[in-house]
Amino acid sequence: MKALVLAGGSGTRLRPITHTSAKQLVPVANKPVLFYGLEAIAAAGIRELGLVVGDTQPEIEAAVGDGSAFGLQVTYLRQEAPLGLAHGVLIAREFLGDEDFVMYLGDNFIVGGINGLVDRFHRERPAAQIMLTKVGDPRQFGVAELDAQGRVVGLEEKPARPKSDLALVGVYLFGPAIHAAVAELKPSWRGELEITDAIQWLIEEGLRVESSVISGYWKDTGNVTDMLEVNRLVLESVEPRVDGQVDAASELVGRVVVERGAVVERSRIVGPAIIGADARIRDSYVGPFTSIGARCAVADSEIEYSIVLPRASISGVGRIESSLIGHDVEVTPAPNTPRAHRLVLGDHSKVQISS
Numbered sequence: 001m002k003a004l005v006l007a008g009g010s011g012t013r014l015r016p017i018t019h020t021s022a023k024q025l026v027p028v029a030n031k032p033v034l035f036y037g038l039e040a041i042a043a044a045g046i047r048e049l050g051l052v053v054g055d056t057q058p059e060i061e062a063a064v065g066d067g068s069a070f071g072l073q074v075t076y077l078r079q080e081a082p083l084g085l086a087h088g089v090l091i092a093r094e095f096l097g098d099e100d101f102v103m104y105l106g107d108n109f110i111v112g113g114i115n116g117l118v119d120r121f122h123r124e125r126p127a128a129q130i131m132l133t134k135v136g137d138p139r140q141f142g143v144a145e146l147d148a149q150g151r152v153v154g155l156e157e158k159p160a161r162p163k164s165d166l167a168l169v170g171v172y173l174f175g176p177a178i179h180a181a182v183a184e185l186k187p188s189w190r191g192e193l194e195i196t197d198a199i200q201w202l203i204e205e206g207l208r209v210e211s212s213v214i215s216g217y218w219k220d221t222g223n224v225t226d227m228l229e230v231n232r233l234v235l236e237s238v239e240p241r242v243d244g245q246v247d248a249a250s251e252l253v254g255r256v257v258v259e260r261g262a263v264v265e266r267s268r269i270v271g272p273a274i275i276g277a278d279a280r281i282r283d284s285y286v287g288p289f290t291s292i293g294a295r296c297a298v299a300d301s302e303i304e305y306s307i308v309l310p311r312a313s314i315s316g317v318g319r320i321e322s323s324l325i326g327h328d329v330e331v332t333p334a335p336n337t338p339r340a341h342r343l344v345l346g347d348h349s350k351v352q353i354s355s
Contacts, residue, residue: 039070142196
C-alpha cells in the first residue's frame with residue numbers, strides 16, 4: 001500500500017498566518033500538523049508516500065525532505081491549483097499505479113493512528129473505505145448516507161439539506177477502481193473535482209464502499225479555534241521534562257516541557273505547556289495549553305491557551321488568551337496617546353479592539 005498526502009491548499013481560514021506559511025506546517029505542541037499525519041502513515045507500515053503540494057512546495061519540502069526522518073520515501077507531486085481532492089488523485093495516477101493507497105489530508109488531526117483502518121482494508125478488500133464522524137453542522141463537510149445495515153448508499157459534498165450528521169473525516173482508503181471513477185468526473189458547482197462524487201460513482205457501479213464511524217478525536221485544523229483545540233489535546237498527553245534552565249525564583253506546575261537551550265527566569269509556568277528550544281521567559285506567567293515556539297521571548301507578560309510560533313517576541317502587554325501569534329511577530333504595549341487606534345493591517349486580518 002502507498003500513501004497520498006494532500007498538502008496543496010492555501011489555508012484561507014488561517015490568514016494572515018498562511019500568507020507567509022503553509023497551513024500544514026502551523027505547529028501544535030511545537031510540531032507541524034503535517035508531521036502527525038506522516039508519523040501515523042509510517043506507523044501503519046506504509047513506506048512510499050506521494051506528497052501533493054502547491055505554491056508552498058519549497059517550505060514543505062524544506063521541512064519534510066526526502067521523508068527518511070519519518071521512515072518514508074517521499075515523492076513530491078505538484079498541483080498547479082487546488083482543484084479538489086479527486087484532482088490530487090488524478091495528478092498522482094502515475095505514482096500510485098494500480099496499488100491500494102491511503103489518502104490523508106495534510107491539515108487533519110486524528111487521535112489513535114490508522115493502523116486498524118489499514119488492517120481492515122487489507123482484510124475486507126472493499127473498493128473504498130471511508131471514515132465518518134458525527135458533526136453539529138454537516139453542511140460544512142462531505143456527508144454520507146447509510147442504509148439500515150450501515151452500508152454507504154450515498155455521498156454529497158457540503159449539502160444544503162444534509163441527509164445525515166455523518167461527515168467524512170480526512171482519511172480515505174482506495175483500491176485501483178478509484179482511478180476509473182476520477183477519470184469520469186466533471187467539476188462540481190465549486191469548480192472542483194470532488195472525491196465524494198468519485199466515491200458515489202463507485203457505489204453506482206455496484207462496487208463496495210465500507211465506512212467506520214470513529215469514536216476518537218478528529219479535527220480539521222483549518223481555523224484558529226480548531227488549531228487551539230488540537231494544541232490543547234496534544235498538550236494533555238505531554239510528559240514533564242526540563243532540558244533547559246529554570247532559575248530558583250521560577251515555578252513549574254504540572255506537565256511542563258522546557259526544551260534544550262530555553263531559559264526561564266522569575267516566572268510561573270502552569271502546565272500542560274511547552275517552552276521551545278532557546279526560548280526565553282522572564283518575569284512572566286505562561287498558563288495551561290500554551291505552546292511557546294523556539295527562540296521566542298516572553299517578558300513581563302501573561303499568556304494562556306495560545307500558540308506562539310518561532311522567534312516571536314511578547315513584552316509588557318499584560319494578558320493574552322486564545323491567540324495564534326505568527327513567526328517573528330513583535331507584541332508590545334501601545335504608547336499613551338489620545339483615544340484613537342492606529343492600525344497597519346494586512347489583507348484578511350481580524351482584529352478585536354476593546355475601547
